Amino acid sequence: MDQETRAPGRTGKRAPYANGARKRAELVEAAFQVFAEKGYLGLSIRQIAEDVGTSHTALLHHFGSKEALLEAVLVLREEREGPWRKELISERGLLETVPAVMRHNAGIRGVIHLDATLKAEAISPEHPAHDFLFRRNEEFVASVCSELERELEAGRLREGCSPIILARQITALVDGIQLSWLYDDSVDMAEHLQAFMDLIRKGDGEAEA
């Protein structure tokens, strides 16, 4: 690793750089909330600026465009919520992890609201997040599917279950139950995913054949 990679403030003026980065991070956080509540499509860059409490020139200075701001919000969302799930799956296995993720998700309403809003809005292929969200979804389905294949080989799934069908069912169930919960937070998301895992798990007595 060379000197330049280690030291971001090349000119020595660290404070302005740090301030700019901090301001940018604050704007991304604020935009995150705005997109979750109101979606992305219907808002102009002026309206977003107003909602996040800055000028539209400042917003353009930091991000260049409305699309780039959306991208920054999506990157933040991934950084925050992506990596630890993968670790959990490899530690505890899929059947335990999905209900645990649902319990966690009940504490991050803003993220779950953003996901639901953007996923519906970006059905139209013209939406700037369409390809990204489609790809993210397919990656999720594929990773759940490969975990299920492992479970199947280990003899932990009920007879006749198809990993790819189950993977899409789990993905759909997560999306759908999050939507129900967003309308009514007395819906216990983890309980519904746990019940599904119990349905697909091989019954007692057959388990460790």
Next chain:
Amino acid sequence: MDQETRAPGRTGKRAPYANGARKRAELVEAAFQVFAEKGYLGLSIRQIAEDVGTSHTALLHHFGSKEALLEAVLVLREEREGPWRKELISERGLLETVPAVMRHNAGIRGVIHLDATLKAEAISPEHPAHDFLFRRNEEFVASVCSELERELEAGRLREGCSPIILARQITALVDGIQLSWLYDDSVDMAEHLQAFMDLIRKGDGEAEA
């Protein structure tokens, strides 16, 4: 039923009434597509008028407000897709009906897109369709639940299944799989719901005890 209820054109001038009604129906159809594609929140009445190919004065003349137009769209959606499902359930039972409804839904992309868009957008309690969509969802869950109770009593459900948990799972699965299918129409919605019904149905041999 009295004379007035039977004859809507009280003055005898039927043609203008019929023309007005036809025009109104056309506008509702057009708005249906617009709301499905772009949502409702982000659009002004002027933008909607432009998208449906009329003037905003004409739109206000027919509906009075943007909210009333949304209501008309939701009423149309219910009239078109609501009643026959209930008949099908009482004829064929829930376990057969849900996959059949999914097969049907694969032919009405516009309706399914509208449902997905509005359901996500109306998570915010301030959205004019929030209460309506929440109530419609709860009614759906309740009707599926009462069908499942019947299946349970008839000995057709796997041991240990809870009708209310299953009812919310089925509702979530329908919402989620429709979303997947809206992104990728090679996803076979009926197959995924059928596989779920097979999971909760009592295994062969136990079936008609």
